[in-house]
Amino acid sequence: MTAHNFSIEFFPPKTAEGTEKLSITRAKLAALQPKYFSVTFGAGGTTQQGTLDTVVEIRKEGYDAAPHLSCVGGTRESIREILQQYKAHDIRRLVALRGDLPSGYGMGGEFRYANELVEFIRAETGDWFHIEVAAYPEMHPQARSPQDDLNSFVRKMQAGANAAITQYFYNADAYFQFVELAQKAGVTAPIVAGIMPITNSNQLLRFSEMCGAEIPRWVRLKLASYGDDTASIKAFGLDVVTHLCERLLAGGAPGLHFYSLNQAAATTAIWQRLV
Numbered sequence: 443m444t445a446h447n448f449s450i451e452f453f454p455p456k457t458a459e460g461t462e463k464l465s466i467t468r469a470k471l472a473a474l475q476p477k478y479f480s481v482t483f484g485a486g487g488t489t490q491q492g493t494l495d496t497v498v499e500i501r502k503e504g505y506d507a508a509p510h511l512s513c514v515g516g517t518r519e520s521i522r523e524i525l526q527q528y529k530a531h532d533i534r535r536l537v538a539l540r541g542d543l544p545s546g547y548g549m550g551g552e553f554r555y556a557n558e559l560v561e562f563i564r565a566e567t568g569d570w571f572h573i574e575v576a577a578y579p580e581m582h583p584q585a586r587s588p589q590d591d592l593n594s595f596v597r598k599m600q601a602g603a604n605a606a607i608t609q610y611f612y613n614a615d616a617y618f619q620f621v622e623l624a625q626k627a628g629v630t631a632p633i634v635a636g637i638m639p640i641t642n643s644n645q646l647l648r649f650s651e652m653c654g655a656e657i658p659r660w661v662r663l664k665l666a667s668y669g670d671d672t673a674s675i676k677a678f679g680l681d682v683v684t685h686l687c688e689r690l691l692a693g694g695a696p697g698l699h700f701y702s703l704n705q706a707a708a709t710t711a712i713w714q715r716l717v
């Protein structure tokens with residue numbers, strides 16, 4: 443499994459307690475030997491320092507780490523400063539995104555879409571960064587059509603991205619079809635599958651509603667039938683997500699990117715079943 447591109451995502455903790463907890467989580471997950479950890483970036487720069495601090499801490503421990511960088515609401519100058527800061531810390535990989543501002547902020551800023559950010563990063567820093575971008579096998583919720591969304595994705599790759607990570611999904615066929623269409627459109631870079639472990643059904647339904655990931659009906663019904671029985675939810679979730687990962691890897695997915703939500707147990711359990 444380590445031959446695959448296997449990575450784990452965190453969000454930057456907001457409190458000292460969260461920082462302490464994340465360092466324990468990280469020690470557990472580092473034992474799985476992921477290729478790198480990534481750390482999210484609150485759109486509008488809200489977690490800028492927390493993202494950098496977390497990445498620096500991970501790198502001090504001897505692991506590779508990629509900050510995410512979202513451009514919505516940002517200016518060329520503010521993004522340039524962040525890139526210089528990352529370079530000064532010898533950070534060599536980035537996950538480049540448009541991001542979502544909280545409603546009410548409007549779009550603002552000097553970047554409209556992630557392809558403009560990728561272009562800007564390449565123009566400013568050449569090949570310094572290995573750049574990953576987002577992909578949406580079940581379509582980004584704001585896209586006009588699946589074809590439009592695919593075109594936007596291809597544009598982002600052509601702007602200079604090295605690889606992509608997908609939004610999470612539970613329909614393996616949506617991933618395989620997306621990869622096939624992207625390849626037909628000329629994308630040769632790896633499209634790593636984003637994996638969201640299932641540990642809590644209300645949280646999952648809420649997230650999925652926002653980001654456009656479909657929870658298959660049979661999965662929703664089963665989760666609902668367990669009510670507050672978290673042990674059954676976790677056991678069922680582990681079976682469903684492990685099976686999904688097995689299908690993806692058997693079908694040629696170049697790697698898996700785990701949305702850990704700063705928890706070690708679920709990602710570890712899935713991983714141990716896969717090796």
Ligand code: FAD
Pocket residue numbers: 481482483484485510511512537538539540541542554555556557575576577582583584585586590591592594595598607608609610636
């Ligand atoms: P884009 O690629 O710009 O696409 C956004 C929408 O615009 C899509 O509907 C696309 O089809 C459309 N579009 C793109 N270009 C054009 C164009 N030229 N004309 C018309 N329409 C266009 N969010 C954060 O805030 N922080 C994070 O750290 C973060 N990490 C993420 C990591 C991963 C792996 C993923 C999958 C998502 C992450 N997100 C994060 C969420 C992401 O910011 C949102 O999904 C956001 O709505 C879109 O970002 P994007 O980079 O995919 O945008």
